[in-house]
Structures are given as C-alpha cells and as structure tokens.
Amino acid sequence: MRLKSLEIKGFKSFADKTVLNFDEGITGVIGPNGCGKSNIIDSIRWVIGEHKISNLRSENLESLVFNGSKTRSASGLAEVSLTFENTKNLLPTEFNTVTVTRKYYKSGESEYRLNDVACRLKDIHNLFMDTGVSTDSYAIIELGMVDDIIKDKENSRRKMLEQAAGxxxxxxxxxxxxxxxxxxxxxxxxxxxxxxxxxxxxxxxxxxxxxxxxxxxxxxxxxxxxx
CATH class of the missing domain: 1.20.5 (Single alpha-helices involved in coiled-coils or other helix-helix interfaces)
Known part of the structure; x- marks a missing residue:
C-alpha cells in the first residue's frame, strides 16, 4: 500500500484546489513558516477520520473551512481526498486504487466517500485498521510522540506493537x-x-x-x- 496523492480544496489555508503527488521513495514538503505545511498534515489526519478538533489545531469544524482573506472570498466547503495504491491488497477491498474523501460544509453537513461512493466514518476506520494508517497510529509522528514511546506513556509501546502485529x-x-x-x-x-x-x-x-x-x-x- 502506498500513498499516491493528496487533494485539498477549501481546507484551512488551501483556498484553491491543490494536488500533491507522492512518488516512490522519500517526498519532502519544504517552505517558509506559515505557508501551510502543518495544514497538509492536518488534512491527512482529518480525511482518515480524526474527530478531535484539538488534534487538528482548530477550535471547531467551521474553522477547518477556508475563511477568506483580503483578496479571496470564504469557501463554503472543506474537501480532502487521499488516494492509495492497493496492488498488494493490504486494504480490505478488491480495488487496486482506493480514494478516501471527506467533506464538511459550513451549513454543518458532513460527507464521507470511498471511491466516490457514500460511506460512514466507521467504514473508513475499518478500512485502515491495522494498516498503520489511522488517527491513533504511528504513521504520523509528531513532536513529543517519540518521548511518549520511550517513556511508555499511556501504554504507547504496547499500542505500537499491537498495530504492528495486526x-x-x-x-x-x-x-x-x-x-x-x-x-x-x-x-x-x-x-x-x-x-x-x-x-x-x-x-x-x-x-x-x-x-x-x-x-x-x-x-x-x-x-x-x-x-
């Protein structure tokens, strides 16, 4: 399983549709402070099912939607899509390519889609369970998480081993x-x-x-x- 691309539109600072393609090997995202690097990580967390707003560095769901600027009008929708290559069938689905999409409208409505088919948040959680890609997995390492693992805070080492063991x-x-x-x-x-x-x-x-x-x-x- 490999992450192929990330598509962001109307999420936080990404007013326009932005597509990031991830080739094989190592991909680095480089830019000055405030250019949106952390928002990329937030968008990945959000689309794979993160529901704790504090983990997305926001106050509420509405703040995830681009709020406008001096030159741009506010967006009414935050939309993020992740596309994975699934040729080795690590994801429990018959498709070789899997796209997960999450949308949030300022009207308060939410939408989840798998390969453009409506689904539940639970379906997304089940899809990624034991693949190493989830909101509580170690696929995304933040500052302080390494210390938590070393100190075994909240049984973090056991959780990591359980994820690795499937x-x-x-x-x-x-x-x-x-x-x-x-x-x-x-x-x-x-x-x-x-x-x-x-x-x-x-x-x-x-x-x-x-x-x-x-x-x-x-x-x-x-x-x-x-x-």
Whole structure:
C-alpha cells in the first residue's frame, strides 16, 4: 500500500484546489513558516477520520473551512481526498486504487466517500485498521510522540506493537461484540421483568374472572330460587 496523492480544496489555508503527488521513495514538503505545511498534515489526519478538533489545531469544524482573506472570498466547503495504491491488497477491498474523501460544509453537513461512493466514518476506520494508517497510529509522528514511546506513556509501546502485529482490528471487534452482548443481556433482563409483570397481571385477571364466574353462578341460583 502506498500513498499516491493528496487533494485539498477549501481546507484551512488551501483556498484553491491543490494536488500533491507522492512518488516512490522519500517526498519532502519544504517552505517558509506559515505557508501551510502543518495544514497538509492536518488534512491527512482529518480525511482518515480524526474527530478531535484539538488534534487538528482548530477550535471547531467551521474553522477547518477556508475563511477568506483580503483578496479571496470564504469557501463554503472543506474537501480532502487521499488516494492509495492497493496492488498488494493490504486494504480490505478488491480495488487496486482506493480514494478516501471527506467533506464538511459550513451549513454543518458532513460527507464521507470511498471511491466516490457514500460511506460512514466507521467504514473508513475499518478500512485502515491495522494498516498503520489511522488517527491513533504511528504513521504520523509528531513532536513529543517519540518521548511518549520511550517513556511508555499511556501504554504507547504496547499500542505500537499491537498495530504492528495486526491485532488491533480483533480487539476492536471484540469490544464491539462485548457492547452488543451487554446490550442484548440488558434487553433480555427488561423482557424478563416485563414477562414477570404480565404474569402477575394474568394471575390477577384469572382471580377476578373466577370471582365474576362465581358471582354469575350465585346470581343464577338466586333467580331460580326466587321463581
């Protein structure tokens, strides 16, 4: 799996459509302070599913959309696309080329697409799970992360080894299965409580029915005696 290209439009400082092609080997992005180098990393984080605004160095989702300048009007949409070469089928899909797109409109609507087909954020997370490309993976190394690994802050070394071993997806599925099992057990408990209440009501109704039946029998006997 190889990152082929990054397309940015209306995201942060990128007002115009900007395409970065990544050839085989090492690619460096060089430029003066304030030219948008960090925003490139933010755009990659965002498109692969980052939902913590603080990790994108922003205050809210609206601030991800180009806000305009003295010479340019504001954009109404932030859009980022990542294209991967998948000839070795490391991504769980039959396509040799996979493009992931994320959009955010200033109106508050969000959109995710895989190869131009609408999908969920969960689908994107599942696609990249255990590939080394995710919001909590070590594909993107920031300042301070190396120290965290050395100090084993928050079990960072264990997480890194689990990602390398490819077991993160199984732990995630286990967690999801556990949540579903817990929810099912809670539903069963509620059903048992409901059945208990219904059973008590049935017993009460049976008792009332017997009393009513006895009443009509006595009433019938009384009429016969009266005649």
């Amino acid at each position: 077991i993160t997806i199984y732990k995630t599925r286990k967690k999801e299965a556990k949540l579903k099992l817990d929810a099912t057990e809670q539903d069963l408990a509620r059903i048992e409580d409901l059945l208990f209440e219904i059973n008590n009501q049935l017993k009460s109704l049976e008792s009332q029915a017997k009393k009513a039946e006895k009443y009509f029998e006595i009433k019938k006997e009384y009429k016969e005696v009266s005649i």
